[in-house]
Amino acid sequence: MKYLDEYRNPEIARHLVQEIRGLTTRPWVIMEVCGGQTHSIIKNGIDQILPKEIELVHGPGCPVCVTPLEQIDKALAIASRPEVIFTSFGDMLRVPGSRQDLFMVKSAGGDVRVVYSPLDAVKIARENPHKQVVFFAVGFETTAPNNAMAVWQAHREGLRNFSILVSHVLVPPAMRALLASPHNRVQGYLAAGHVCTVMGWEEYEPIAAQYRVPIVVTGFEPVDILEGVLLTVRQLERGEARVENQYARVVRREGNRPAQELIRKVFEIAPRKWRGIGEIPASGLRLRPEFRDYDAETIFALGELHVEEPAICISGLVLQGLKKPNECAAFGKQCTPQTPLGATMVSSEGACAAYFAYQRRRVE
Amino acid sequence: MCLAIPGKVIEIYEQNGLKMGRLDYAGTVNTACLEYVPEVRLGQYALVHAGFAISVLDEEEARKTYAVWDELVQAAAQEGTDIFGMPFEKSPPG
Amino acid sequence: MSEFSLQCPLPITQHDTIQLGHGSGGKMMNDLIGKLFLWAFDNPYLNKLDDQAVVEINGVRLAISTDSFVVDPIFFPGGNIGELAVYGTVNDVCMSGGRPLFLAASVILEEGFPLADLRQVVESMAAAARRAGVLIVTGDTKVVNKGKGDKIFINTTGLGVLEHPWQISAGQIQPGDAVLLSGSLGDHGIAILSRREGLAFETPITSDTAPLHELVAAVLQAGGQAVHALRDPTRGGLAATLNEFAATARVGIRVREDRIPVKPAVAGACEILGLDPLYIANEGKLVAVVAAAKAEAVLHALQAHPLGREAALIGEVMAGSPGLVTMQTRLGAWRIVDLLVGEQLPRIC
Numbered sequence: 096m097k098y099l100d101e102y103r104n105p106e107i108a109r110h111l112v113q114e115i116r117g118l119t120t121r122p123w124v125i126m127e128v129c130g131g132q133t134h135s136i137i138k139n140g141i142d143q144i145l146p147k148e149i150e151l152v153h154g155p156g157c158p159v160c161v162t163p164l165e166q167i168d169k170a171l172a173i174a175s176r177p178e179v180i181f182t183s184f185g186d187m188l189r190v191p192g193s194r195q196d197l198f199m200v201k202s203a204g205g206d207v208r209v210v211y212s213p214l215d216a217v218k219i220a221r222e223n224p225h226k227q228v229v230f231f232a233v234g235f236e237t238t239a240p241n242n243a244m245a246v247w248q249a250h251r252e253g254l255r256n257f258s259i260l261v262s263h264v265l266v267p268p269a270m271r272a273l274l275a276s277p278h279n280r281v282q283g284y285l286a287a288g289h290v291c292t293v294m295g296w297e298e299y300e301p302i303a304a305q306y307r308v309p310i311v312v313t314g315f316e317p318v319d320i321l322e323g324v325l326l327t328v329r330q331l332e333r334g335e336a337r338v339e340n341q342y343a344r345v346v347r348r349e350g351n352r353p354a355q356e357l358i359r360k361v362f363e364i365a366p367r368k369w370r371g372i373g374e375i376p377a378s379g380l381r382l383r384p385e386f387r388d389y390d391a392e393t394i395f396a397l398g399e400l401h402v403e404e405p406a407i408c409i410s411g412l413v414l415q416g417l418k419k420p421n422e423c424a425a426f427g428k429q430c431t432p433q434t435p436l437g438a439t440m441v442s443s444e445g446a447c448a449a450y451f452a453y454q455r456r457r458v459e
Numbered sequence: 460m461c462l463a464i465p466g467k468v469i470e471i472y473e474q475n476g477l478k479m480g481r482l483d484y485a486g487t488v489n490t491a492c493l494e495y496v497p498e499v500r501l502g503q504y505a506l507v508h509a510g511f512a513i514s515v516l517d518e519e520e521a522r523k524t525y526a527v528w529d530e531l532v533q534a535a536a537q538e539g540t541d542i543f544g545m546p547f548e549k550s551p552p553g
Numbered sequence: 554m555s556e557f558s559l560q561c562p563l564p565i566t567q568h569d570t571i572q573l574g575h576g577s578g579g580k581m582m583n584d585l586i587g588k589l590f591l592w593a594f595d596n597p598y599l600n601k602l603d604d605q606a607v608v609e610i611n612g613v614r615l616a617i618s619t620d621s622f623v624v625d626p627i628f629f630p631g632g633n634i635g636e637l638a639v640y641g642t643v644n645d646v647c648m649s650g651g652r653p654l655f656l657a658a659s660v661i662l663e664e665g666f667p668l669a670d671l672r673q674v675v676e677s678m679a680a681a682a683r684r685a686g687v688l689i690v691t692g693d694t695k696v697v698n699k700g701k702g703d704k705i706f707i708n709t710t711g712l713g714v715l716e717h718p719w720q721i722s723a724g725q726i727q728p729g730d731a732v733l734l735s736g737s738l739g740d741h742g743i744a745i746l747s748r749r750e751g752l753a754f755e756t757p758i759t760s761d762t763a764p765l766h767e768l769v770a771a772v773l774q775a776g777g778q779a780v781h782a783l784r785d786p787t788r789g790g791l792a793a794t795l796n797e798f799a800a801t802a803r804v805g806i807r808v809r810e811d812r813i814p815v816k817p818a819v820a821g822a823c824e825i826l827g828l829d830p831l832y833i834a835n836e837g838k839l840v841a842v843v844a845a846a847k848a849e850a851v852l853h854a855l856q857a858h859p860l861g862r863e864a865a866l867i868g869e870v871m872a873g874s875p876g877l878v879t880m881q882t883r884l885g886a887w888r889i890v891d892l893l894v895g896e897q898l899p900r901i902c
Contacts (some may be wrong), residue, residue, distance in 0.1 A: 096485045096821060098465040098504055098516055105883045107528040131461055140886020156461075184509070185827075185898030198895075202572050209899060210751050211826070212510020214477075214492060219751075234509075237461035240495055241511045244477075251476065289461035292506065292514045317884055318528070344521040345506050345514045354495040354513060433580050433894045452891050462900055464824045481755075486818030487743075488755040489825055507825075 098344070102316030103139075111321035112144050115328055122148045123331050124280045125324060126273070126416045128266060129287035130157030130445065131315050137449040139317045149324060152280070152416035153446035155269050156287050158234045158262075159186045160414065160445045161369040165400045166262040167192040170231050171200055173260060173395050180206045180223060182216040183231040191435065213245035213259075220249065220257035229391045232259040237289040239263055239380060240354035243361035246382070246389045260391040261381055264367050266290050267298045268378035274306040278417055283327040285313040285320065288342040293358075295350025299338045307336045314342040361386055371411035371439070408436040413446050420447040427451060463508035465516055466491070468499055482507060574895025578789025578834075581895045602801055603722050604645040604784060607715060614715035616651035618642055621708040627674065630744045631759025635677035637836060638707040640764045641787070643685040647769040648783040648839065650721040651713035653685060658709045659693040663702040674705065685764035687711070717773065725781040726802035728872035731848035733841045735768060735855050736761070736863040737814040738791055742833035743822045752899060754825065758818050763837035768860050772841055775854035779847035785839050789892070790832040794840050795878045796892045803875040808868030808890070810882050827900025831880075832893055842870065 127133055133153045136142055142151050155161055171192045174181035181197070188197040188209065201207040206226075210216050213230055220228035232242040242259060249257040266287055273279060286299060291312045299310045309330035313323030323341045330337060340346055358380070367379025382390045408425055412418040420426050420439065430436040432448050439445035466482030471493060473479065478493040482505065491505070496512045499505055505512035574581040591599060598606040605618035620642045627634040639656065646653040658678065662671065682689050740761040747756045765785060772780055782802075786794040791813070799806045815823075815830045823830050837860060843851045848866055855861035868880075878890040 096465070096817065096824065097467070098521065099824065101521075101525055103883060104528075104532075105885065106532045108884050110528070110531045129461060138882070138888060139884050140882045140888055141884065143886035144884055184900075186900055188898060189895070198572050198574065199568070199570075202570050208751055211899060212492070214510055215751055235461060237463065237508050237513065240513070241492075241509050244492065244494060244511065248475065248477065287461065289463045289506075289508060289513070292463070322524075343524070344517050347514075351495055351513055353497065357495075433584075452889060462827045466821075466825075484818075484821030484825055486757050486816075487747075487821035487825065490754075 099316060102314065102318040104318060108144070108317050108321055111318065111325055112146075115149065115321070115325050116146045118325070118328050118332055119146050119148045120332060122150065123282055123328060124150045124152060125283045125285060125327050126152045126154045126281040127285040127313070127320070128154035128156045128270060129290070129315075130154075130160070131289070132156070132285060132287070132313065132320060133446050134449050135315050135317065136320060137452075141317055141320055145324065149328065151324075152419070153413065154416060155273075155369065155372060155414040156235065156266065157439070157445050158238070158264065159190055160410070160439050161264055161371065162187070162190065162233050162262045163368040163370045164192060165368070166260065168400050169392065169397050170260055171195050171197065172397060173229050173391055174200045174205045174207050175203070176227075176395070178227050180208060180219055180226045180228045181231070182208050182210045182219060182228060184233070185209045187231055187233060213241050214248065217245050217248050217252075217254065217257060220254050221252070224256060226256060227394070228257050230257075230259045231262070233262045235264060235266055235287070235290050236294045236358075237287075237292065239358045239362065240293060240351070243357045246361050246386055247357060249389060250386065255388075258389045258391040258394050259382070262367075263362065263380035264369060265364070265378050265380065267302065268375050269369065269372070270299075271302055272372070272375050272378075273415055274302070274308065276415065278415070281308065281416055283309040283331055284311070285323045285327065286310050286338075288312055288314045288319070288346060291342070291346045291350065293351050293354050295348050296338050296340060296346070297348065303336050303338050309336050310338045312338070312340045312342050312346050314345065369414070371414045410436075410439040410447065413439050420450040423447070461508060463506050463513065465504045465506050467504050468493075468501055471499070471501060480505075480512065482512070572895070577893065577896040578787075578793045579893040579895050583892065601722055601724060602797065603649065605649050605651075607649050607651070607722075614651075616646045616649040616713040616715060617711070618645035619708065619710040620645060621706060623703070623706050624745065625703060626745070626748045627670070627704055629748055629760055630756075631740075632762040633674055633677050634705060634707060635674035636681035637760075637762050638709045639678050639681035639685060639687070640762050640836065642709040642711040643687060644765045644785045644839075646711040646713040647764075647766050648721070648785060649713070649715065650717060650719060650769065650773055650780070650783065651715045652770075653687050653711050653713040653766060655712045656682065656687050656689045656709050657691045658689050658707060660695070661702055661706040661708075662694065662696045663704050664696055664699040666704050671705065681764070685766060719778045719780070721780055721783055723782050723784070723798050723801035726798055726804055726842050726870055727781060727844070728804055728870050729845050730781055730842045730870040731845050731866055732795070732806060732808060732868040732870065733843060733848065733852055733855065734791065734813065734865055734867045735839045735841070735861040736837075737816050737819065738786075738835060738838070739815060739819040739823065739830040739833035741836040742790070743819050745834075746826070747822070752826070754822065756818050756822055758816065758822070761835055761837035763860055765837065765839055765860065768839060768855065768858050771854040771858050771861075772851055776841075776843050776847045776851040779844035780841060780851065781844065782842040783839055786835050788834050790830070790834060791840065792829075792831040792878070792890050793892060795890065796876075798840075798842060799878050800876045802870075805871035805874035805877045805879070806868060807871055807879045807881065810880050812865050812867045814863045814865055828897055831890060832897045845869070
């Protein structure tokens, strides 16, 4: 496929590895922020071909993994109601709440449907006027404009039976929080290419300057990731800390203005709790008051749920790049994709699940 | 997170007041909302995430970087070895 | 950010009710089979865990297999549930190296199902049986209340005869064997998915549903007793088949990513939905595990048949790491090809 196959070319990948090898004089710790990048790294074995001085640590960029337990319990409560058609991206169906997941709600008779686009959920609302159609609006900045458009479109059409359960998070506040932590090991970031496609990279310039870390906006194919690592290592070796754009064929400095505009019209910035990390100020989105009628939390008057997560696994440390999945005592033993102890094992994009699927036996 | 892939815009139309398009991914065709890429023209490639085009691929940028890599690979091919000094692997396993 | 709360959700390890994942061809299904059916029915034929059983009666070896078909939609690009129900069971009989002869067919119909649709399905079954050289010799019909079934379910049971003395079974696989695949992956699964409500897309891909009896005959003629195991990678895809082989024979299997054929439009659909073609169902492909000395001959035999033109030697069987399937990526690194837990879900994030 054009614009994909070129970036999977093994010869070019080997060359980039050679260049990285030639540049590297000491160990460096680089975090890939996005779960999609983690997936690509593990699936293609990119970590295996990098020089051993380069340590890639996996960031918190999996929206499924960081959606807090309370939000999942709310989703399960809404999906169980007989008047509701609950719609979601496929990723969220297996994520456990306190006692159940969406698959179990479905098997007990709940109408739970997987959609590809949030507009498909609007369509279902249009076609089922006597049902309440709820969409589970999870995701980062990349998905926010799509979910905003679903609300905007329902509003324009005057649909009264459509709402969204919002669990939107923002990447730059989390990147800041990780760097500000006293335990931080991250020396450079591969920024999430598709988040930057929407938001641009101006927000990252103060972060790079304040914390003295190179930030390279990076794509998702093997050649993209290796070039991102190359540019990061080059800056680190030279003592630089700038924002660079590896993914220039897709990402522009200012991002996608029409998308940002609709996000601002529909959503406002709010504090959000990240599963495994805790609450980060101004790190999420919620619906603006004028769109309250589309907020599933208001419509179904769920109030605040308080859920205690029992301390078992280290997914919080994994999400912050402080530990590798295989450093967990439960990894591959009590904790497998079939019996996940943590969200990072649940989502196929979670760092633990990616490790389990692609290189479990290397650690045994 | 944020799976997005490039497809070629083969049709642009309007539906329910939204600018929509059909995009071709190596023969498989799917619809996407084009509201966020108002500038997109037929034949261009757009990056699609969860049913929405969020960027038009910049052919010039893609060509520029690719030319640089291609040169690197050509140079190495002449030497007949890969970066580990080994001949390019062409044979099956075992 | 305050002090990190290093806390996790309780796992959902036990299900009190049946989930969709229990029928997915992944780990949940394996658990259900292992902990319930095998435990209850325990016998040496069943415990081999092949897709059919080979039994001997008065010196004649017979292969018997059964399969139920619940596909949605029932009409899909390249076929319908009727021919699928014939070919699916015919192929399972074939994978013992047997020649399929007779089928039994049970049809469970939902009240209100259009007779015209039933006629079309039954005519497809008849045509498929002729093509596969089998007779449908007995059957049963049941009708359930509206809403108690989904249009039509078909169960078929097949009987075939083994006309050779060899054991063709996952247990015969040896280290050093070659692994061959008869064609490109994912056509059936993608054709079905393209018509699923909520995910529908346009694709030139049609289901690969086809009877494999001729292909199997060609493999046996070229490979003889060097053919150790055959299986059609249906539900769960190539990944499930290789994992079943590796687990049953207690061997490792390694394959090469760049050797595995996938049509561009299948790859495109997989990219859109975040799916891996290794896990997608096929209905007209087979995996053959053959002693290395005969691998070339079997490969040529496959490629000489219209259903095997794209056949490839994709990997080999290893003595170490029993139960483990690995794949060398295009970059030359290695990854594990594990079983999925349940159904493969379209990914967006």
